[in-house]
Amino acid sequence: PRLVTPPSAATAAAGGSWLSTALIAGGGAGAAIAAGGSSGGGGSGCTGNGLVDNYTATVASPCMGTSIPASDISFALSLNSNCSVTGTADVFGTTMNTTATTWSYNSTTLTIGSFSGNVAESANSFTTPLEQIFPAVAAAIEASIDLLPPAEIQDIIDNCGSVAAYVAELEMTWVR
Numbered sequence: 001p002r003l004v005t006p007p008s009a010a011t012a013a014a015g016g017s018w019l020s021t022a023l024i025a026g027g028g029a030g031a032a033i034a035a036g037g038s039s040g041g042g043g044s045g046c047t048g049n050g051l052v053d054n055y056t057a058t059v060a061s062p063c064m065g066t067s068i069p070a071s072d073i074s075f076a077l078s079l080n081s082n083c084s085v086t087g088t089a090d091v092f093g094t095t096m097n098t099t100a101t102t103w104s105y106n107s108t109t110l111t112i113g114s115f116s117g118n119v120a121e122s123a124n125s126f127t128t129p130l131e132q133i134f135p136a137v138a139a140a141i142e143a144s145i146d147l148l149p150p151a152e153i154q155d156i157i158d159n160c161g162s163v164a165a166y167v168a169e170l171e172m173t174w175v176r
Contacts, residue, residue: 001085004112011030019075019163026069041085046079046082046083046103047082048081049079050121051087051105051110051121054073054088054173055077056076057077058070058173058175059074060171060173061169061171062134062169063165064159064160064166072092073091074090075088075089075090075098075172076088076090077098079103079112079159083102083132085098085100086098086100086102089137091140096140098134098136099113099134099135099137110126113135115129117131121148124176125173126174127171127173128172129168129169129170129171131168132170134148139168141170
């Protein structure tokens with residue numbers, strides 16, 4: 001099943017996107033995006049590192065056993081030589097800047113935000129948890145779940161335990 005259904009005719013007629021409606025209804029997710037969030041990582045090992053590059057990232061849900069179509073959620077990101085991570089997230093047709101964060105690399109350990117994992121410096125792709133790196137984007141996704149038809153929400157709860165667990169488990173696959 002899709003994570004989110006297309007906007008209703010009523011939402012479209014009102015001139016708004018369903019995501020902006022979700023952010024308002026979600027009670028603060030929009031503010032979290034606007035305010036940024038915490039950053040983590042940091043340190044040395046970025047200049048001259050083989051991971052410095054531009055990436056696209058798609059999202060998958062392990063508990064649902066599906067990839068989310070890139071047309072629904074995708075990222076355009078850069079691991080920069082100054083140890084910053086910059087980019088945008090496209091979440092159901094709404095493009096937003098990602099939360100400012102940092103990255104570092106030590107031996108074989110990549111740290112981005114609050115995520116640390118084993119990644120080869122020459123890797124052309126790698127997988128990270130979405131929420132640990134971009135919590136504001138995760139909050140926007142969680143806020144939008146209320147707009148799904150009840151059957152889709154129940155499917156998420158049946159397969160993942162809760163909407164929060166579903167969002168917490170979302171994985172990003174970064175590809176150069």
